[in-house]
Amino acid sequence: MALPPKFKGHRLLFFSDDPSVPAPTETAALEPLHTIEIFLDYVCPFSAKAFKTIVTSVAPRIRADPRLAGKVQVLLRQQIQPWHPSSTLVHEAALAVERLAPDKFWEFSAALFDDQEAYFDVNVVNETRNNTYRRLAKLGAKSVGVNEEELYSLLAIPEKAAEGGSLNIGNQVTNDLKIVIKTARLVGVHVSPTVIFDGVVN
Numbered sequence: 001m002a003l004p005p006k007f008k009g010h011r012l013l014f015f016s017d018d019p020s021v022p023a024p025t026e027t028a029a030l031e032p033l034h035t036i037e038i039f040l041d042y043v044c045p046f047s048a049k050a051f052k053t054i055v056t057s058v059a060p061r062i063r064a065d066p067r068l069a070g071k072v073q074v075l076l077r078q079q080i081q082p083w084h085p086s087s088t089l090v091h092e093a094a095l096a097v098e099r100l101a102p103d104k105f106w107e108f109s110a111a112l113f114d115d116q117e118a119y120f121d122v123n124v125v126n127e128t129r130n131n132t133y134r135r136l137a138k139l140g141a142k143s144v145g146v147n148e149e150e151l152y153s154l155l156a157i158p159e160k161a162a163e164g165g166s167l168n169i170g171n172q173v174t175n176d177l178k179i180v181i182k183t184a185r186l187v188g189v190h191v192s193p194t195v196i197f198d199g200v201v202n
Helices: 005-010 026-030 045-064 087-100 102-114 129-144 148-155 174-186
Strands: 011-013 034-040 072-078 194-197
Touching (some): 005 011, 005 072, 005 087, 034 045, 045 072, 045 102, 072 102, 072 174, 087 102, 087 129, 087 148, 087 174, 102 129, 129 148
Antiparallel strands (some): 011 072, 034 194
């Protein structure tokens, strides 16, 4: 499935670590890539394990193999599972970081997985939504150096109705969130982690 340009931070490309392997040319860049799409929920323990495997085992092996580097891409697909109510908020934070610093998306994803228990049910049950967003903004500033206030402003829910009286107005990344949810629904993904290789669920 295609990747909208505004979500370019979701894409992980590989280039060989071997200095004898030439850098990709324009012609090579036009060649289709094998695509691993991994659907993950930041508040799912199984997704955390899958993410760690991709980052610490799969990615280094691809980079180390000149036959694979430059021919494979990994797309992190956000999979919000509604039985984890805080999942929406955490995924919104990742989208907001990507908007501010697309090159920090994977690094912030790692920080979210490392800190995921802070957003489990018991740890958010007595917290307002904007308070959770505030913690996520602090994590973004601490882990990847984005501006905490800019991040929070993308996430915060206004306390007043919009013009026209609407009370269900969401935040600055609500429309992006709708797109990532549609992406998973279009291919029938229900749970995380789910892996799709070259368009086929594995």
